[in-house]
Amino acid sequence: MAPSLSWLWSEEKPRVTPVVVKMPNPNYSVVEVSSPDEDELAGLSSPAGRKGARGKNAKQLTWVLLLRAHRAAGCLASLAAAASSVASAVRRRVVSGRTDAADEEAEEEEEEKRALAAAKAAGGAVVETGSSRGTRARFYCFIKAFLFLSVAMLGFEVMAYFKGWHLGSPEVQRILAYGPIGVRGVFDWLYSSWVMVRVQYLVPPLQFLANVCVLLFLIQSADRLVLCLGCFWIRLKKIKPVAKGDSSAGREEGDLESADGAGKDYFPKVLVQIPMCNEKEQYDQVSPHPSLFLVQIFNCRCRRPVAAVCPQVYQQSIAAVCNLEWPKSNILIQVLDDSDDALTRALIQDEVTRWRQEGANIVYRHRELRHGYKAGNLKSAMSCSYVKDYEFVAIFDADFQPASDFLKKTVPHFKDNEEVGLVQARWSFVNRDENLLTRLQNINLCFHFEVEQQVNGIFLNFFGFNGTAGVWRIKALEDSGGWMERTTVEDMDIAVRAHLNGWKFVFLNDVECQCELPESYEAYRKQQHRWHSGPMQLFRLCLPAIVRSKISFGKKCNLIFLFFLLRKLILPFYSFTLFCVILPMTMFVPEAELPSWVVCYIPATMSILNILPSPRAFPFIVPYLLFENTMSVTKFNAMISGLFQLGSAYEWVVTKKSGRSSEGDLLSLVEEKEPKRQRSFSVPNLDTAVKENTQQSKETKKKHNKIYRKELALAFLLLTAAARSLMSAQGIHFYFLLFQGISFLLVGLDLIGEQIE
Structure with a gap:
C-alpha cells in the first residue's frame, strides 16, 4: 500500500491562503495560485486524488515559471532598450563631431572680445588669453602620444606572446641573466633588446615614482581616516557649536519689529548680498513668459493635478531672502547683478522693484565694468557708504534658498564672542537624485561638509569659506583686506587671510541652505576646474604671508x-599619476610592481569612508570610485594650471543651474491656505527688453552634448593596458583597468549627467 501523504499537512484545520502573482505588464492576466482547500485535502487519500493534485500543482508551477520567464524577458528588453539608447547617443556624438576643443575655442574667442571691449571702455591694456588653449592642446597631445605608443606596444607584446616570449618563459629569464646572446631572428633580437632596456632603464625610475605615489596615497588615506574618526567622535560626544544667545526664543514673528530696545533679543543690523550673473534657467524655451515656468503637481489629498508656477533662479533666491525672519529696520538686501544680458537685467530689476513695493528693504546694483568677477562684485558692493551702519553680511549665491530662520540660527553665534569672524552653514541639494552625476556629487559634498568642514570647525576653528550660505562679521572682512580679485577662489582667499589675522570660524552642520547641483558634465567639469586651479594660485600668493604670520x-x-x-x-x-599613468605603464613594464592592495583594497576602503555621511548612496559606491578617478584628469590639469599660472587658471565660468524647486516648496503652493509673499509672481512688462534680446537669442548656441577628447583618449589607453594585463595574468589589475576604461569612455562620450536630445 502506498504511504499516505497526510503527514504533509497539519493536523489542524487547514487554512486556504491564496497567493496572487501579478504580471508587470497590465496586458497580461493575473494568475492566482491557491493552497489546497478541504475537499482537495480529503481527496489526497485516494490514488486518483493524488494524481489530480499532482496535475494541478504542475499546472500552477507552469504558470509561475511562465511569469518568471516573462519577468526575465522584460528585464532583457529593458537592457536591450538601454543599450540601444546608449548606442544611439554614441552615434549622435560621433556624427555631430562636437568636441570640447571646438567649444573651448569659441568660448575663448568670445571672452577675448569681451575683454577687448572692457579694456577699451576702461582705457587699459588688453590681456592675451590664448596661452590656455595651447596648454590644453599640449596636455592632450601628451595623452594621445601615450595612447599611440601603448597600442604599438600592445601589438608588439601580442606578437611576442605567440612566439613564446612572456614574463615567465625560460627565454626571458635567460636574457635577464645573460643578456641577448645567441638570439636569432630580427624580431627575437628586438624583443630581447626591449626586455633589457626596460629592466635596466625603465623599471628603476618607474618603480621609484610608483613608490612615491603609493606613499602619498597612504598619507592622504591616513588623513581621510583621521577626519572620519574626528567626525565619529563629534557624533559620539554630540559636540556642536552653541550660541550664547537665541534670537528665536520667546518671540513671535510679528514681534520682530520691536527688537531694538534694551534687554530685547539679539537682532544686530545685517546686510544680505545676492551676487548674480545672467541667472536665467533653461526652461525659458518652453514657458509662456520668460519669467514663469508652469508645472503640474499632483495633490495627494484631493487626488487632482494642480497647476503651479515655478520661479526662476533669481526669483527663488530673492523671494527666500526677502522672507528672512529679521526686523526690517535691521536688514538690507543687496541684489548685485553682473548680468550682461539686457533681458536678464530687466527681469531681475523688475523683481527687486516689486519686492520693494511690498515693503522689503532691498536695493538693486549693476556694474557696467565687470572687473574681478564675483570678488569684484562683492568688493564694489562693500564700498557703498551705508555699509558702515551694518555689523554683519550674509552672502547667498543666486541658486541658494535659505530658510526663513537662517539668520536667527546663525547670527547668535557672534553674540559676546568677538573672535568669531565667520559662521558657515552646510548645503543641501534639491536635485541630488536627478541623475547619476548629481548622486555622485552629493556623495562628495556630503563628506566635505559633514566630515571635513565640521571636524576642522570644531577642532581647529578654521575651514575654507564655501563662498555662500555664510555670515561674515564685516570687521573681520575689513581687517583681512576685503575681497580681492587676484584668484578665482575669492572665498578661500578671504578665509585664509582672516585665519592669519586670528579670526575664528564656526561651522553649523545642523543649519542647511538649499541649492542646486550642476546636472550636466560640462558645467560640473568647469566648476571643478575653477575649484582646483584657484587654490594653487592662492598657495603661491599666500605662502610668504603664512610663513610671516x-x-x-x-x-x-x-x-x-x-x-x-x-x-x-x-x-x-x-590620483592622476598613479591610476592613469603608472598603472597602465606597469602593464607594459611588468617588472615594476604595483601591489593589489593599492589598486583595489585601499581605494575601496576610502570610498566606503567617503560614502558613510550619505548611506542612501551606498549602491553607487563602485561608480563613485571609478568616477573620482575619471575626474582626476580635470583636477590634475587645473592644479597644474593654477600652480604655474597658466592661462586657463584665470577662467571664471558661471556654473549654470536649472532653477529647480524642492518638492516641499512645490507642495506648499497647494497646501498653504494663506500663501506667503514669495509664492506670488508678477509678469513684468518687458517688451522692450525682449525685443533687444531677440537678436542675441538667435545668435546663442543651443546646448548639446559633446565628446571630451582627453577622457576618450585615456579610455582607450586604459582598455589597451587591460588587454595587456591579460597576458600577465594580473586579475585584479585587469578588472580595475577594464572598468576604469569603461568609466572614462562613458564620460568622454558625455553619457553621464544631463542628456540633451
Whole structure:
C-alpha cells in the first residue's frame, strides 16, 4: 500500500491562503495560485486524488515559471532598450563631431572680445588669453602620444606572446641573466633588446615614482581616516557649536519689529548680498513668459493635478531672502547683478522693484565694468557708504534658498564672542537624485561638509569659506583686506587671510541652505576646474604671508601641509599619476610592481569612508570610485594650471543651474491656505527688453552634448593596458583597468549627467 501523504499537512484545520502573482505588464492576466482547500485535502487519500493534485500543482508551477520567464524577458528588453539608447547617443556624438576643443575655442574667442571691449571702455591694456588653449592642446597631445605608443606596444607584446616570449618563459629569464646572446631572428633580437632596456632603464625610475605615489596615497588615506574618526567622535560626544544667545526664543514673528530696545533679543543690523550673473534657467524655451515656468503637481489629498508656477533662479533666491525672519529696520538686501544680458537685467530689476513695493528693504546694483568677477562684485558692493551702519553680511549665491530662520540660527553665534569672524552653514541639494552625476556629487559634498568642514570647525576653528550660505562679521572682512580679485577662489582667499589675522570660524552642520547641483558634465567639469586651479594660485600668493604670520607653528603646518599641499595638490597629483599613468605603464613594464592592495583594497576602503555621511548612496559606491578617478584628469590639469599660472587658471565660468524647486516648496503652493509673499509672481512688462534680446537669442548656441577628447583618449589607453594585463595574468589589475576604461569612455562620450536630445 502506498504511504499516505497526510503527514504533509497539519493536523489542524487547514487554512486556504491564496497567493496572487501579478504580471508587470497590465496586458497580461493575473494568475492566482491557491493552497489546497478541504475537499482537495480529503481527496489526497485516494490514488486518483493524488494524481489530480499532482496535475494541478504542475499546472500552477507552469504558470509561475511562465511569469518568471516573462519577468526575465522584460528585464532583457529593458537592457536591450538601454543599450540601444546608449548606442544611439554614441552615434549622435560621433556624427555631430562636437568636441570640447571646438567649444573651448569659441568660448575663448568670445571672452577675448569681451575683454577687448572692457579694456577699451576702461582705457587699459588688453590681456592675451590664448596661452590656455595651447596648454590644453599640449596636455592632450601628451595623452594621445601615450595612447599611440601603448597600442604599438600592445601589438608588439601580442606578437611576442605567440612566439613564446612572456614574463615567465625560460627565454626571458635567460636574457635577464645573460643578456641577448645567441638570439636569432630580427624580431627575437628586438624583443630581447626591449626586455633589457626596460629592466635596466625603465623599471628603476618607474618603480621609484610608483613608490612615491603609493606613499602619498597612504598619507592622504591616513588623513581621510583621521577626519572620519574626528567626525565619529563629534557624533559620539554630540559636540556642536552653541550660541550664547537665541534670537528665536520667546518671540513671535510679528514681534520682530520691536527688537531694538534694551534687554530685547539679539537682532544686530545685517546686510544680505545676492551676487548674480545672467541667472536665467533653461526652461525659458518652453514657458509662456520668460519669467514663469508652469508645472503640474499632483495633490495627494484631493487626488487632482494642480497647476503651479515655478520661479526662476533669481526669483527663488530673492523671494527666500526677502522672507528672512529679521526686523526690517535691521536688514538690507543687496541684489548685485553682473548680468550682461539686457533681458536678464530687466527681469531681475523688475523683481527687486516689486519686492520693494511690498515693503522689503532691498536695493538693486549693476556694474557696467565687470572687473574681478564675483570678488569684484562683492568688493564694489562693500564700498557703498551705508555699509558702515551694518555689523554683519550674509552672502547667498543666486541658486541658494535659505530658510526663513537662517539668520536667527546663525547670527547668535557672534553674540559676546568677538573672535568669531565667520559662521558657515552646510548645503543641501534639491536635485541630488536627478541623475547619476548629481548622486555622485552629493556623495562628495556630503563628506566635505559633514566630515571635513565640521571636524576642522570644531577642532581647529578654521575651514575654507564655501563662498555662500555664510555670515561674515564685516570687521573681520575689513581687517583681512576685503575681497580681492587676484584668484578665482575669492572665498578661500578671504578665509585664509582672516585665519592669519586670528579670526575664528564656526561651522553649523545642523543649519542647511538649499541649492542646486550642476546636472550636466560640462558645467560640473568647469566648476571643478575653477575649484582646483584657484587654490594653487592662492598657495603661491599666500605662502610668504603664512610663513610671516603670527599664528602658531601648528596652525602654519596645518595650513601649508594639510590644507594646501595634501588636500589641494597631492590628491589630484597622485590620483592622476598613479591610476592613469603608472598603472597602465606597469602593464607594459611588468617588472615594476604595483601591489593589489593599492589598486583595489585601499581605494575601496576610502570610498566606503567617503560614502558613510550619505548611506542612501551606498549602491553607487563602485561608480563613485571609478568616477573620482575619471575626474582626476580635470583636477590634475587645473592644479597644474593654477600652480604655474597658466592661462586657463584665470577662467571664471558661471556654473549654470536649472532653477529647480524642492518638492516641499512645490507642495506648499497647494497646501498653504494663506500663501506667503514669495509664492506670488508678477509678469513684468518687458517688451522692450525682449525685443533687444531677440537678436542675441538667435545668435546663442543651443546646448548639446559633446565628446571630451582627453577622457576618450585615456579610455582607450586604459582598455589597451587591460588587454595587456591579460597576458600577465594580473586579475585584479585587469578588472580595475577594464572598468576604469569603461568609466572614462562613458564620460568622454558625455553619457553621464544631463542628456540633451
